[in-house]
Amino acid sequence: MKRIIAAILLLALTASSGIAADLPKLRVGYVPEPAHGLYFLAKEKGYFKEEGVDVELFQFGSAAEGVAAVKAGKLDVGTFGTTAPLLFISKGSEFTFIGGMMIGGQAIIARPERLAELSGKDLKVYKGKKIGLVKLSTGDVIFRGALKKAGIDVKKDLTFVEFGSAAAVVEAVKKGAVDAGLVWPPHFSLAEKNHGLKVAHYISEFYPDYTCCRIFAHTAKVNSEPETYRRFLTALIRAYKFYKTNPEETVQVYTKALKIDEDIVRNETYVKKVADSNPDPLRKGILDFWQHILAAGYIPQDYPIDKHINTAIYKQALDSVIKKEPKDKIYQQMLTFYKKNN
Amino acid sequence: MSLIAMRMIIPMIVAAALVCSGAKPVSATMQKTLRFGYLDHPGSALFLIAAAKEYFREEGLQVELIRYSESARGLSALETGVIDVGAFTTSDSLRAIADGKGFRIIAGGGTQLSANPLTELDDALQAETDSRGIIVLIPPSWPNAEKGTIIQLTAAIIKAYRTQQQSQTRDSKHTAAVHFDPNPDYWRLERIWRSLGLQDSTMKRDFLASHVYEEIYCDALDRMLLGPIDSILQQLFSKAVCTPNCCPASAAKL
Known part of the structure; x- marks a missing residue:
């Protein structure tokens, strides 16, 4: 009997992995904060699969280790603050910012x-x-x-x-x-x-809409697989809409994923709104952030960071959802926000 | 400075550091013996202090110090596995890295200060002076799984620095000629790298950064900062450019 059950399970797993195997894979690193919740929503609601990308999430406790994993090619996407990828880029790492995850929060x-x-x-x-x-x-x-x-x-x-x-x-x-x-x-x-x-x-x-965690990836991978990243960002844009329109279910998904106090998640996300989750790359915010790091003397020499920011893939993702739902208010707001901040 | 004069300075720095602080009894879980090669140079004093004060042992490491009279011989020993860790001149070490030896820099040592008053005002002169200082390297064969050992090693060097600094404030006449800093300091190395013309057009832009393991220094410093507030450690932390740890190690800790 046990053998039969095992065989059925094996068949089921093979079948499901067969579907996933056809999709391009992305290994995505994040840190455990409620404002990183769009990943959990996109996963839980099946948006990644629907958009045609197989995403595996990896939680990190240290931004340095997370960025090092992207650099070593162990991750295809990183979400580890703004400072960490900027420090690595300043030292020669070929990373490209393609989106965002968290705005504000401090x-x-x-x-x-x-x-x-x-x-x-x-x-x-x-x-x-x-x-x-x-x-x-x-x-x-x-x-x-x-x-x-x-x-x-x-x-x-x-x-x-x-x-x-x-x-x-x-x-x-x-x-x-x-x-x-x-x-x-x-x-x-x-x-x-x-x-x-x-x-x-x-x-x-005092400083509205400043950047916190940005989404970045290896420049070579972004350039060789832009369609995969577009699908990934499209799923996050849909997750953003869900987060804006379904607070109670969102709190449940975040709480389950992060295993932290539900009241804290609800308060930070919807009551006090201490941070916003938003997949917009916020190009202007990244450039501002870089200037503040330079002004503080943390990095001794300037570097053209702008060439490490790709807003086009996000814009294509946003255009694709607007094309399907042109009158959707959330997507139209995202477009206005994009135009203002990029 | 002559070799004889250099050899006279090292015992003075080490002796000053040892006199000014009492030795502590230690209990440590010993691992395999690490063979630590160092150049006979005043900038190597921190490693001798770490051994004499038993900071390596305190960190759970059994370290055997092996003296080299030339960086080239020491670097060759590091490459062939005769030693596990090496502390040699920055210029020779960077040249070896540029030649593809794959060494990784984990910490800084000491640099003899220049008598030329223009040095501080001239980047090229400063880079030249700095290139004669000491840095600590590990070979590419170090397994990633042994990252903890490198952090322990670096922590012992930082402790030696703290002892040296404390002794310097009390007895400065012998030590002022050497500037010690356990920070590998990528940006200082990058200036030396450029001044030596080591960046080849075929190298990736992050070639040097891939050989500077600043994360180890930051991890060692982070761990030591968990103890009582220490002004010397705070100063090191202020100067270091470490990637901030944005989150607890796991969500469960929240």
Whole structure:
């Protein structure tokens, strides 16, 4: 009996893998954040398969290891922040940005008794303060950019204390070793829930639509298989529409995939809307980000990053869904957003 | 500087570092002995300090130091597997890499400071001075599975640097002539690489970067930063350009 069951299972597996085997494969790396959820939706709802691409998802705990896996050809797509791929490109890696996953998401946390002093609509409240952060994190780079835009001298007007992890930043804020700390989701939600800390500001209040995790791949693979990547991005565009129109099911999918508190997922994704998931490449945002890294002195020499950004494949993907549903409001909004940011 | 003068400086730096901090008893799980070849040069002092202070042992490593009088001989020993790790001059090491030896740079050592006051103002002079410093390399045969061992090795060198820095603040007369920095520092190496004209038109743009294993240094530093706040480590961390770890190791940890 066991042999018969095994044989049936084998046949079933062979049949299903036979379908998948006909599709081009993409191995996709991501980090466990709710804002990376479009991958889970596209997988769960079957959009990848419907668009004709067989996607396998790999979760990474370290951006450095994830980018190294793309460089080594072990992954076909990477989603590991903006800084990490930019650092690799600056050192000669042939990567191309083809899309995006997360916009915004960074927050400044403080002890509750400091909240009145640090809140308000002006970044000048941080003058003279000691800010804990993870060096080269999106929050670090974008906060510096926001301060510069506000006319605040980052070298003279405030002090940055660098830590190795978001958890260490939270701990420093909790102990009062710093006045405030810059962290990303879900760390500030957890800091609020577990340690009673408060979010003083979301950086997007001062710097709207800044880039966080970007989707990138090996340039040679992008150039040789643009149709595969178009299908992949088309599936993500459809997942974006689902996320915008089906909040409750989306929360369930994210919670199941990430195994984190459902309330945190719901709050960050739909209530507080701390970050947006959006597959748009945000070319202008990447270029801005690069300039902030240079201005901070993290990289000593400029490099033409623009030639590592391909917006055409995303545009083709967007055009393909609009062609099928020309009156769809979500897709039309995506088109407007694309025109503004690329 | 003459060879005799160089040989006099090394014991002074090491002795100063040892006098200024007490030796610690250690217990470590010993692995196979790592043969660590180093050039007889003041910039190699960190490795002697790491051995004398038992920082290698503290990291669970059994290290045998083997002295070489010439970088060329040491690099040849590294290539043929006579030694497992090597610390030799930057210029010779980079030339070997350009020749396709496949070595990977995991840490920095020491560089003798130039007496020429123009050095700091002139990139070419600075690159020339830096090219005479020491860097630490591993051969391409190191298995990826042993990444942990390289991190331990680098951590021991960082500990030696901390000891050297602490001793320098107390007794600076012998050590000021050498600048130590355990950071492999890709961008410094890239300047030397360019100044030596090593980038061949057939090489990929990331040829050098593929041979600089900065991730190891960052991982070692990250691990050490988990301990009590240490100003010397904080300074190293501020200077390093490490890819930020954006997430916990697994979602389950959330």
